[in-house]
Amino acid sequence: xxxxxQAAEVPxxxxxxLGQIGExxxxxxxxxxxxxxxVTLVGxxxxxxVVAAPDGRVVASTDVLVETVHFRLDWSxxxxxxxxxxxxxxxxxxxxxxxxxxxxxxxxCPASTPVATLTALADGxxxxxxxxxxxxxxxxxxxxxxxxxxxxALGSLEGRAPVCRSGAQPGDLVAVRGRLGWAAAGLAVLxxxxxxxxxxxxxxxxxxxxxxxxxxxxxxxxxxxxxVSDGLLADLGHVARASTVRIDIRSATLEVPARLADVGAxxxxxxxxxxxxxxxxxxxxxxxxxxxxxxxxxxxVGTVLAADDAGPAVLVDGRVYEGGPGGWDHFAR
Amino acid sequence: xxxxxQAAEVPxxxxxxLGQIGExxxxxxxxxxxxxxxVTLVGxxxxxxVVAAPDGRVVASTDVLVETVHFRLDWSxxxxxxxxxxxxxxxxxxxxxxxxxxxxxxxxCPASTPVATLTALADGxxxxxxxxxxxxxxxxxxxxxxxxxxxxALGSLEGRAPVCRSGAQPGDLVAVRGRLGWAAAGLAVLxxxxxxxxxxxxxxxxxxxxxxxxxxxxxxxxxxxxxVSDGLLADLGHVARASTVRIDIRSATLEVPARLADVGAxxxxxxxxxxxxxxxxxxxxxxxxxxxxxxxxxxxVGTVLAADDAGPAVLVDGRVYEGGPGGWDHFAR
Numbered sequence: 001x002x003x004x005x006q007a008a009e010v011p012x013x014x015x016x017x018l019g020q021i022g023e024x025x026x027x028x029x030x031x032x033x034x035x036x037x038x039v040t041l042v043g044x045x046x047x048x049x050v051v052a053a054p055d056g057r058v059v060a061s062t063d064v065l066v067e068t069v070h071f072r073l074d075w076s077x078x079x080x081x082x083x084x085x086x087x088x089x090x091x092x093x094x095x096x097x098x099x100x101x102x103x104x105x106x107x108x109c110p111a112s113t114p115v116a117t118l119t120a121l122a123d124g125x126x127x128x129x130x131x132x133x134x135x136x137x138x139x140x141x142x143x144x145x146x147x148x149x150x151x152x153a154l155g156s157l158e159g160r161a162p163v164c165r166s167g168a169q170p171g172d173l174v175a176v177r178g179r180l181g182w183a184a185a186g187l188a189v190l191x192x193x194x195x196x197x198x199x200x201x202x203x204x205x206x207x208x209x210x211x212x213x214x215x216x217x218x219x220x221x222x223x224x225x226x227x228v229s230d231g232l233l234a235d236l237g238h239v240a241r242a243s244t245v246r247i248d249i250r251s252a253t254l255e256v257p258a259r260l261a262d263v264g265a266x267x268x269x270x271x272x273x274x275x276x277x278x279x280x281x282x283x284x285x286x287x288x289x290x291x292x293x294x295x296x297x298x299x300x301v302g303t304v305l306a307a308d309d310a311g312p313a314v315l316v317d318g319r320v321y322e323g324g325p326g327g328w329d330h331f332a333r
Numbered sequence: 334x335x336x337x338x339q340a341a342e343v344p345x346x347x348x349x350x351l352g353q354i355g356e357x358x359x360x361x362x363x364x365x366x367x368x369x370x371x372v373t374l375v376g377x378x379x380x381x382x383v384v385a386a387p388d389g390r391v392v393a394s395t396d397v398l399v400e401t402v403h404f405r406l407d408w409s410x411x412x413x414x415x416x417x418x419x420x421x422x423x424x425x426x427x428x429x430x431x432x433x434x435x436x437x438x439x440x441x442c443p444a445s446t447p448v449a450t451l452t453a454l455a456d457g458x459x460x461x462x463x464x465x466x467x468x469x470x471x472x473x474x475x476x477x478x479x480x481x482x483x484x485x486a487l488g489s490l491e492g493r494a495p496v497c498r499s500g501a502q503p504g505d506l507v508a509v510r511g512r513l514g515w516a517a518a519g520l521a522v523l524x525x526x527x528x529x530x531x532x533x534x535x536x537x538x539x540x541x542x543x544x545x546x547x548x549x550x551x552x553x554x555x556x557x558x559x560x561v562s563d564g565l566l567a568d569l570g571h572v573a574r575a576s577t578v579r580i581d582i583r584s585a586t587l588e589v590p591a592r593l594a595d596v597g598a599x600x601x602x603x604x605x606x607x608x609x610x611x612x613x614x615x616x617x618x619x620x621x622x623x624x625x626x627x628x629x630x631x632x633x634v635g636t637v638l639a640a641d642d643a644g645p646a647v648l649v650d651g652r653v654y655e656g657g658p659g660g661w662d663h664f665a666r
Contacts, residue, residue: 041390042495045575047428047559048394048488050495053386057374061381062485064439064475095380106397106439106483140483142397150439150473150483152395155381162375162383226380242378 018118019111023141026115030122036135039101039156049137051102051154058101059155059162061092067147075190078117080205082124084280085149088229090132091209091282093155095227097163097218100134100211102154108144121149132211160218163286168224168243172287174302175294177217178210179203180232180254181271184278185263192267200263209282216295217286225286231277233314233321236285236302240312243287248315249276249302273323276316351451352444356474359448363455369468372434372489382470384435384487391434392488392495394425400480408523411450413538415457417613418482421562423465424542424615426488428560430496430551433467433544435487441477454482465544493551496619501557501576505620507635508627510550511543512536513565513587514604517611518596525600533596542615549628550619558619564610566647566654569618569635573645576620581648582609582635606656609649 018026031044042050051058063085065071071081086103093100105125107118118141125136134153186204195201209227217225224243226235236247256264256271264271287304288294307313313320351359364377375383384391398404398421404414419436426433438458440451451474458469467486519537528534542560550558557576559568569580589597589604597604620637621627640646646653 042429042497046495046497046499047425048392048431048486048495050429050490051391051393053389053391056386056389058384058386058391058487059381060384060435060437060471060485060487062437062439062471062473062483064441064473064483066441066475066477069476092380096375096383098381102393104393104395104485106395106485108397108399108441108481108483138393138395140395140397142399142481143402144399144479144481146478148441148475148477148481148483150395150397150441150481152393152437152439152485153381154391154393157383162379164375164379166379 016115017111018109018113018115021115026118026141029115030119034126034136037133040135040137043135044138049102049104051137053156055157055159057157059093059096059098059157060152061089062150062152063088063092064148064150076205078120079124082121083128083206085151086125086128087207087209087282089151089153090128090134090211091227091229093153094209094211094214095225095284096155097160097214097222097225098155098157099215100132100153100155102134102137103129104137104152105139106150107139107141109147110145111143113147158215160215163218163222163225165224165226165239165242168239168245168287168304170245170304170306171290172223172304173290173292173300174247174249174285174287174304175298175300176283176285177213177298178283179208179281180228180283181260181274181278183207183280184274185260185271188267188269189263197259197263199259203281207280207282210284210297213284213295213297217284217298220288220295221292222286222288225284228279228281228283228285230279232285233276236314239287240314244307244312246305246307246313246315247302248305248318251317253299253301276321277323349448350444351442351446351448354448359451359474362448363452367459367469370466373468373470376468377471382435382437384470386489388490388492390490392426392429392431392490393485394422395483395485396421396425397481397483409538411453412457415454416461416539418484419458419461420540420542420615422484422486423461423467423544424560424562426486427542427544427547428558428617429488429490430493430547430555430558431488431490432548433465433486433488435467435470436462437470437485438472439483440472440474442480443478444476446480491548493548496551496555496558498557498559498572498575501572501578501620501637503578503637503639504623505556505637506623506625506633507580507582507618507620507637508631508633509616509618510546510631511616512541512614513561513616514593514607514611516540516613517607518593518604521600521602522596530592530596532592536614540613540615543617543630546617546628546630550617550631553621553628554625555619555621558617561612561614561616561618563612565618566609569647572620573647577640577645579638579640579646579648580635581638581651584650586632586634609654610656
């Protein structure tokens with residue numbers, strides 16, 4: 001046997017299936033060679049990780065993504081799925097006014113899943129976590145009929161008070177930072193069988209949440225905050241209910257980007273509906289005391305009103321939005 | 334319509350399916366009315382939870398359990414599945430020498446899943462978390478073909494150094510606290526179609542990890558620790574590799590409980606094999622400096638030796654165990 005034929009028999013790093021290399025083989029491949037940030041005190045490979053929580057508190061959030069429900073591997077690469085799974089959770093941390101510190105990842109998938117798919121998924125998780133200085137510190141993998149990714153993000157408030165959904169007061173102004181409707185437009189494009197324009201399709205594949213805007217809003221005195229994962233009206237509905245207020249959005253403040261207008265015209269859809277009800281861009285929406293100087297990049301889009309007899313609600317130009325609250329409930333009909 | 338017929342149309346708390354009450358309906362039902370411990374600073378219902386981390390560090394671990402792979406709803410009640418999912422994670426926290434503070438839970442399941450199944454699962458998670466003073470502080474639910482539960486546990490080291498797998502030194506003694514082989518015996522009983530003796534079947538359904546023994550071992554100077562989830566030999570193998578040592582188990586120190594001897598006789602199985610290779614009891618195994626006074630309840634079972642040319646290994650009475658390392662790799666053949 002020649003050296004070259006020997007080499008050909010050694011599977012490359014990404015060859016084969018999970019069933020061939022096993023649970024521990026996979027964990028070794030996705031965990032080794034990663035550079036952990038300073039907040040990771042004990043990284044993967046032990047019973048548990050240890051992460052710094054400098055101000056004596058840790059922020060924590062979990063999201064589950066399921067193949068065919070939240071993503072399709074013919075529409076997104078596994079790396080894009082990893083980035084998106086990380087982004088959804090990191091945005092939740094930002095929406096509390098915190099800075100992400102770590103991710104933990106539970107994966108369930110068939111034994112026939114290619115190792116390359118799972119290492120690309122891990123690469124995506126790492127890539128997105130790295131943009132905010134966080135590490136992937138732990139995880140688990142189990143066999144299942146369907147690919148499922150459950151991500152837990154941890155974060156640090158750096159001494160700030162958490163910005164909850166329940167703090168909005170009548171008179172507060174409502175502001176948004178980040179993209180609205182882009183991921184929804186991208187999904188609509190994919191659902192019609194198209195693959196372009198790339199800028200909206202990629203917005204669906206990999207959201208770009210304005211992570212730093214969360215702590216900035218907290219520092220600027222935000223009274224309530226949420227990340228827009230279910231749609232602006234649906235997520236402001238969570239704020240309205242938690243704060244027992246009404247929120248009135250002024251539709252004229254929601255400018256329709258030219259790209260979305262183009263896509264809407266091409267598909268015969270109203271792009272304004274995407275802005276009001278499209279989720280998955282993970283913009284941040286927050287309320288600030290009247291007269292606040294908004295931090296960089298935030299756009300005022302509405303006002304907080306006292307709840308009336310009809311209870312908490314979100315209105316558009318003073319009226320119930322005719323397109324319905326929209327948003328995403330995985331099990332609602 | 335009479336009041337009583339009206340009442341009959343209002344679904345009871347646990348009636349119906351997840352598809353009927355929706356994601357937010359379920360979250361409301363499982364989150365309301367729970368009493369959070371003092372370490373929960375912000376509980377469920379916001380973008381993220383906030384949990385106290387008094388010494389400026391947080392311990393975190395994630396485990397995934399999948400229906401038909403890790404549990405069967407005809408062998409365990411949903412509440413037992415919840416207890417077991419919590420226990421597997423809480424034991425990982427204890428194995429670092431930490432005290433659990435919180436759980437986050439990602440659930441994926443079919444829309445047809447009865448609400449009663451999911452509320453019972455949540456009850457089980459809460460019941461087990463409560464035994465150690467931890468709360469369930471967050472979660473997510475998504476639709477999937479198969480029931481899957483991903484649990485993340487957080488914990489506090491209370492100022493102690495984490496006890497990692499990598500700290501075992503030649504000359505250390507090896508000790509175990511908690512049950513070995515009981516869950517494996519219970520699983521063997523269920524696999525043969527029996528439902529008794531209840532004491533071993535219940536050990537499979539709901540493990541009883543010695544949570545407090547983790548911090549006690551850390552305080553007593555444990556140099557390495559792990560929870561026995563894959564089997565004593567397999568898990569000590571992790572310690573041996575991480576510490577680059579050999580571990581020699583003296584089999585005579587592993588007393589076979591009369592109950593396991595009975596079950597072994599009835600099934601024609603060697604109960605000693607369950608003690609050495611059975612996982613899921615979540616006993617704790619640790620190494621201590623030679624001459625240590627072991628804390629209450631720990632039993633010395635072996636010795637740490639320097640690695641030889643063959644590298645790290647776990648031996649039984651000086652020899653490779655003929656039954657194989659056993660243990661559980663979800664994808665290994």
